[in-house]
Amino acid sequence: MATERTLSIIKPDATNRNLTGKINAKFEDAGLRIVAQKRIKLSMEQAGKFYEVHKERPFYGELCEFMASAPVVVQVLEGDNAIAKNREVMGATNPANAEPGTIRKEFALSVGENSVHGSDAPETAAQEIAFFFSGLELVG
Numbered sequence: 688m689a690t691e692r693t694l695s696i697i698k699p700d701a702t703n704r705n706l707t708g709k710i711n712a713k714f715e716d717a718g719l720r721i722v723a724q725k726r727i728k729l730s731m732e733q734a735g736k737f738y739e740v741h742k743e744r745p746f747y748g749e750l751c752e753f754m755a756s757a758p759v760v761v762q763v764l765e766g767d768n769a770i771a772k773n774r775e776v777m778g779a780t781n782p783a784n785a786e787p788g789t790i791r792k793e794f795a796l797s798v799g800e801n802s803v804h805g806s807d808a809p810e811t812a813a814q815e816i817a818f819f820f821s822g823l824e825l826v827g
């Protein structure tokens with residue numbers, strides 16, 4: 688199995704409810720290592736740039752406002768098949784459809800306020816990691 692890195696974001700609904708530690712425990716229990724992590728507050732502009740791929744979607748404005756509404760924790764997770772593994776641990780976008788035991792099933796409030804972001808492919812993982820972290824911040 689290939690060791691991969693993926694970008695994860697603990698979203699404002701979760702940082703507001705003090706869930707960072709509980710969510711990190713889910714990653715670690717699944718064998719994902721948190722190899723970089725920082726808590727930051729995104730501007731509307733930064734949120735808009737990060738989610739640019741969704742800019743034609745009807746929820747784009749709402750999504751950017753939400754992501755800029757409170758601090759987020761951005762992190763790099765590493766492990767075997769980390770991209771798919773993280774998507775599994777996160778659960779479906781809409782918590783109503785998420786499997787039991789997943790982060791979104793246990794913690795998400797709605798399809799928008801769904802507690803975590805995770806990269807969906809190797810190319811997006813590389814881009815998203817570089818969006819938030821410099822090489823010097825990735826110590827393994």
Ligand code: GDP
Pocket residue numbers: 746749750779780798799800801803804805807
């Ligand atoms: P993800 O990869 O599972 O995060 O899902 P997507 O890439 O489809 O969507 C990105 C993010 O946009 C989701 O995690 C949600 O926060 C938000 N989102 C997706 N669909 C909706 C929606 O119908 N309404 C709202 N308000 N937000 C949505």
